[in-house]
Amino acid sequence: MANVIELGKRAKAASRILSTASTQLKNDALLAMADALIDNCGKILDANKKDIENGESAGLTAALLDRLRLTEDRISGMADGIRETAALADPVGEVIDGGIRPNGISIRKIRVPMGVIGIIFEARPNVTSDAAALCLKSGNCCILRGGKEAINSNIAIMELLRAAVASVGLPADCVQLIEDTSRESSTALMRLRDLDVLIPRGGAGLIRAVVENATVPVIETGVGNCHVFIDATADTKMAADIVFNAKTSRPSVCNAMETLLVHKDAAERVLPEIYKKLKEKNVELRGDEETIRILGSDVIPVTDEDYATEFLDYILACRVVDSIEDAIDHISKYSTGHSECIITSDFVNARKFTSSVDSAAVYVNASTRFTDGGVFGLGAEIGISTQKLHARGPMGLRELTSMKFIIEGDGQIR
Secondary structure, eight states: OHHHHHHHHHHHHHHHHHTTOOHHHHHHHHHHHHHHHHHTHHHHHHHHHHHHHHHHHTTOOHHHHHHHOOOHHHHHHHHHHHHHHHHSOOOTTOEEEEEEOTTSOEEEEEEEEOSEEEEEEOSOTHHHHHHHHHHHHTTOEEEEEOOGGGHHHHHHHHHHHHHHHHHTTSOGGGEEEOOOOSHHHHHHHHTOTTOSEEEEESOHHHHHHHHHHOSSOBOOBOOOOEEEEEOTTOOHHHHHHHHHHHHHSOTTSTTSEEEEEEEHHHHHHHHHHHHHHHGGGTOEEEEOHHHHHHHOTTSEEOOHHHHTOOOOSSEEEEEEESSHHHHHHHHHHHOOSSEEEEEOSOHHHHHHHHHHOOSSEEEESSOGGGOSTTTTTSSOOSOEEOSOSSOOEEOOTGGGEEEEEEEEOSSOOO
């Protein structure tokens, strides 16, 4: 606890310097960070090798080991991501609104850094560089706390990032890592008074723990129980292609679909084609009675728990519904507010779906896999917010800022 408190004090002090740093100075730091990763690739790989060996000994799954593993190409990608962040427009100082009041006072609302951002994440060491870069460009100091699985990689990466930041004249404490991976350190970060906001990046369990235990403001990200609804008028090939992409292109990410809803008037036509494509990836389908009647006994009977589950795997829940209203009701009951899609040729139903479904991203005739900061033109993202206060959907640089009012007068009194 004492160590985390000290990190917070150092971050708070550094934030006063970083918040007023020029765009050029921040970009210089980012480019130095990117170069440091490339120039010290071998050092990072040596540290990552230890994490992989420890993970194999601990019995981590192949999917988790893949998330943990770094290669020269992946480190190069991390560096490219930092350079792309440097190339983005700086949101700090942007005038959001303003004008002259009748009494002659000038009021401007501008973007400012939040201050100190805490980020708790799991076994993906690339998050260390991604998060540090986004926070620094938006003028925020960050305190990162990764999972124990990637601790050696995270320490090696952070040492390089801190040295790079210091090399251009900014405080190294603009970016910090909690090296203690105990539960106590995580709890201490959740209650650190010097934090302005805390962002968890990981599975449902991590996010729930942060929301329930944090005493600082939290932005919820990540959990994606995403739905695709095939309307009665949907094109069969389009439906099959979108479902296949949304489920199988990368099932372990939060924008992958988890439940398929099919209008009863389209079910006989589209389900066999969809199931045929899903079998190419050995997707396990869990369906209701009507789905089983149409596709056969290979389909596993679905449960209410399945409808509420973010599988992050080659597993898909399926239900045949009587109407678009039933589909919307189902989504309202089970969705985590991430991404939902309707496949339809009916303009009225498309508008009904987009206006009635209350999620961060609502699609018409496109895969949910597009919910991503880079794809949305935000450059990069710190996470995908599933809440409604301040930020919702992919969180880019602007979402890592707050605002303040600048009021200028010439002697007015009230």
